[in-house]
Amino acid sequence: MLELWHSPNFLLEILNKTDSEIETIAVDIVLLTISLIYLVSKIGSEVCARLRLPAVSGELIAGVILGVSGLNLLVFITGETTTLPPLIQGFLENVYGLTDTEALKVFLFNGKVISLLSDIGVIILLFEVGLESDLNELLSVGRQALVVAFVGVIVPFFFATIGLIYLFGVPPITAVFAGAALTATSIGITAKVLSEINHLKTTEGQIIVGAAIVDDILGIIILAVVASLIKTGQVEINSIIYLILVAVAFLVSAIVIGRFFTRFIVNVVDRMQTRGQLLVPALIFAFLLAYIAHRIGLETIIGSFAAGLVLAESNKGEELKRLLAPVVDIIVPIFFVSIGAKTDLSILNPSLPSNREGLVVTLFLITVAILGKLVTGLTVWNPSLNKMAIGVGMIPRGEVGLVFAEIGANSGAVPSAIIAAIIMMVITTTFLAPSWLRFVLEKPGQEKTT
Amino acid sequence: MLELWHSPNFLLEILNKTDSEIETIAVDIVLLTISLIYLVSKIGSEVCARLRLPAVSGELIAGVILGVSGLNLLVFITGETTTLPPLIQGFLENVYGLTDTEALKVFLFNGKVISLLSDIGVIILLFEVGLESDLNELLSVGRQALVVAFVGVIVPFFFATIGLIYLFGVPPITAVFAGAALTATSIGITAKVLSEINHLKTTEGQIIVGAAIVDDILGIIILAVVASLIKTGQVEINSIIYLILVAVAFLVSAIVIGRFFTRFIVNVVDRMQTRGQLLVPALIFAFLLAYIAHRIGLETIIGSFAAGLVLAESNKGEELKRLLAPVVDIIVPIFFVSIGAKTDLSILNPSLPSNREGLVVTLFLITVAILGKLVTGLTVWNPSLNKMAIGVGMIPRGEVGLVFAEIGANSGAVPSAIIAAIIMMVITTTFLAPSWLRFVLEKPGQEKTT
Numbered sequence A, B: 001m002l003e004l005w006h007s008p009n010f011l012l013e014i015l016n017k018t019d020s021e022i023e024t025i026a027v028d029i030v031l032l033t034i035s036l037i038y039l040v041s042k043i044g045s046e047v048c049a050r051l052r053l054p055a056v057s058g059e060l061i062a063g064v065i066l067g068v069s070g071l072n073l074l075v076f077i078t079g080e081t082t083t084l085p086p087l088i089q090g091f092l093e094n095v096y097g098l099t100d101t102e103a104l105k106v107f108l109f110n111g112k113v114i115s116l117l118s119d120i121g122v123i124i125l126l127f128e129v130g131l132e133s134d135l136n137e138l139l140s141v142g143r144q145a146l147v148v149a150f151v152g153v154i155v156p157f158f159f160a161t162i163g164l165i166y167l168f169g170v171p172p173i174t175a176v177f178a179g180a181a182l183t184a185t186s187i188g189i190t191a192k193v194l195s196e197i198n199h200l201k202t203t204e205g206q207i208i209v210g211a212a213i214v215d216d217i218l219g220i221i222i223l224a225v226v227a228s229l230i231k232t233g234q235v236e237i238n239s240i241i242y243l244i245l246v247a248v249a250f251l252v253s254a255i256v257i258g259r260f261f262t263r264f265i266v267n268v269v270d271r272m273q274t275r276g277q278l279l280v281p282a283l284i285f286a287f288l289l290a291y292i293a294h295r296i297g298l299e300t301i302i303g304s305f306a307a308g309l310v311l312a313e314s315n316k317g318e319e320l321k322r323l324l325a326p327v328v329d330i331i332v333p334i335f336f337v338s339i340g341a342k343t344d345l346s347i348l349n350p351s352l353p354s355n356r357e358g359l360v361v362t363l364f365l366i367t368v369a370i371l372g373k374l375v376t377g378l379t380v381w382n383p384s385l386n387k388m389a390i391g392v393g394m395i396p397r398g399e400v401g402l403v404f405a406e407i408g409a410n411s412g413a414v415p416s417a418i419i420a421a422i423i424m425m426v427i428t429t430t431f432l433a434p435s436w437l438r439f440v441l442e443k444p445g446q447e448k449t450t
Helices: A010-015 A019-050 A055-066 A086-096 A100-132 A135-168 A172-181 A187-196 A203-232 A237-271 A279-295 A300-312 A317-342 A353-379 A387-393 A399-411 A416-440 B010-015 B019-050 B055-066 B086-096 B100-132 B135-168 B172-181 B187-196 B203-232 B237-271 B279-295 B300-312 B317-342 B353-379 B387-393 B399-411 B416-440
Strands: none
Touching: A019 A055, A019 A086, A019 A100, A019 A317, A019 B100, A019 B279, A055 A317, A055 A416, A086 A100, A100 A279, A100 A300, A100 A317, A100 B019, A100 B100, A135 A172, A135 A203, A135 A353, A172 A203, A172 A399, A172 A416, A187 A203, A203 A237, A203 A300, A203 A387, A203 A399, A237 A279, A237 A300, A279 A300, A279 A317, A279 B019, A279 B317, A300 A317, A317 A399, A317 B279, A317 B317, A353 A387, A353 A416, A387 A416, A399 A416, B019 B055, B019 B086, B019 B100, B019 B317, B055 B317, B055 B416, B086 B100, B100 B279, B100 B300, B100 B317, B135 B172, B135 B203, B135 B353, B172 B203, B172 B399, B172 B416, B187 B203, B203 B237, B203 B387, B203 B399, B237 B279, B237 B300, B279 B300, B279 B317, B300 B317, B317 B399, B353 B387, B353 B416, B387 B416, B399 B416
């Protein structure tokens, strides 16, 4: 008998759980967690669809219900945590016979994996947003969309930042961060709502979508600037200029070089014979641009957004969108639900006196977020257009606003009350705008819900 | 100024890497690792497609090149590891300025995440295999397919197990495990090859596919039995009977109860209005059945396979397959490449005398694997059928064989030489069968490569 075939004593391994067994249990827990996330996100989004609200609001609320502000089932612990929520602790002890330490280990890993999937989720989400954006569409609605976009970025940013500093005594960096979170209209939500009420192809619709695209790019550049500010803690004019230059240079060169590179990719893809011949190279491109963006000091999502913009212009854009859709459907809910789950709404509980100023700040941010976009309607010079509709169409914040909340929460540098206020702002504007937009456009036309 | 708004000192955080910064770096490393996996898997599968070999062989070989037997870029370390491969160590030190401990931490997490994605990948792969299986198709080719399937399972299993025990002195449990790994024909590879040479709808093609389906189910039952054996270390006839009963009961009740449940799901799905309305509930179903299967002592993949079988019968089966395909395209390569990367082929290096017996075992397993399936052709009673083609069509092993290798490797109970021999058997049969099948079917017809 060969030495080679000797194997360890199996029975011993069963008595004391090995690392590998704990990892097997971790797979179970991750499966359960993802199933739970899917279940609540689908219930939430379907309920919202019934109420004619955007699905994303439902996923956020589902996350809030599942997370620290609700059932305490989806919580993200750190290495310093010593106790788990009782329900989870009991489940891991009774069903798997884990000790306290083992249960903590499994649950810490579970949280890190869900966070990582959420990070990959937002990278893929912005890849899709890039794919849905269209530089040419923007050029056709021209100057008007640009004016709406810039006014809609500058006004809420300025008033929110100044207001937070002078009315509420918030430190400048935190105020700039919160102000920046108010800038970007959600292109996904806006386009979805417009298409639901058949107004996507009207001039108003095109201006809104065009402005939302510029907005998105501005929002992402602002995000890069602010994310760096929050890391270095300083408002250095040099580093702002550097970052704007890097962001613009990255986007421009990604688009210009990317156009040539895309032809090469498309050529290669056309010659491929195996499954996944379009999606896999496209994801390599998106992940590598995300990686490069991160390495030069920007956010990963800027890279995947640029990859989407570039690939949208190739003749594979439509097919890629179709293939990416199921992937988005299963990974992006993890992002939205996690964001909701991390939101600690107890900070907004008005029965505690210490929370009241936080609540006032939330109301202030919501007001500025709404008024700051409504005024963009006043910049519309064509008298035949529905100014109110354009202003209202710009109100919903979404993905980028939530990304701000995520980055702020992860940095540890933004107080959780501000994070909660930003998320409340996103939820409120997201809830408000669709019904309002339907109301001001008066004739809703044939309704499509899918 | 409110206490609430006070924030930590950012500059301090940059000097010493915090856990959250290490996690950000881990995201980068996971992105790079996945991109690398995608790149090599695509190169490997495309090269194999050019050589008219199945794409999966290319992904396995790509993994071997990337892993411990090759470039040492995709390696899975454990908590006890103290040094990283020099290239990775250098990269993490120079690019990210990580200390040795931090680099180990990042890389350990990276490996665990890739392993977990690989686990989810195989669950989704078997969900797709279930979706592609068709109980009715099997019934139409009837008894013939059943005979081919049973003979093709029993013959290789019996001769491999007996041979390993009596010729090579392998302990019975390990021998049973290796024998079991030889049983299941790869339905994916076989169906793919038959469709490539336009023989899927011939009687031979239908018998092969029907037998491969039964094979798959038998293989999965055997897997359940053997995986449990390897954990308890005993060949207890009671536990075998228990497991066969549990496996059969699980599959039967999943199918019977699942049929009713599927109507409910389909009804709910038809009323849903938001994105992902089919894929997300289907994945909840697959993940929960995977979880339940695991809890009652079977493997997770039996659950997702059963979920696929059930959903394939609903009127949503085709749409679900179409939606699942892009997901499979991006997650399954992580499984195949990881399997390859974990394969330590140095054990088969013939220049070391201690390896030579291992090599002989590998050759023995490959021979039994081929002859054991070829004999199934002799059981074909219709003289007008191409017996050789049916035998050859059953030769390729694939997913289930590799799952055996994975479970064996993770259990720590199967010597790595046996694991390597199983993987070599899978690679060899996978390589051999397609060209051979094309040869014996003589008139290949119109060739389609997609």
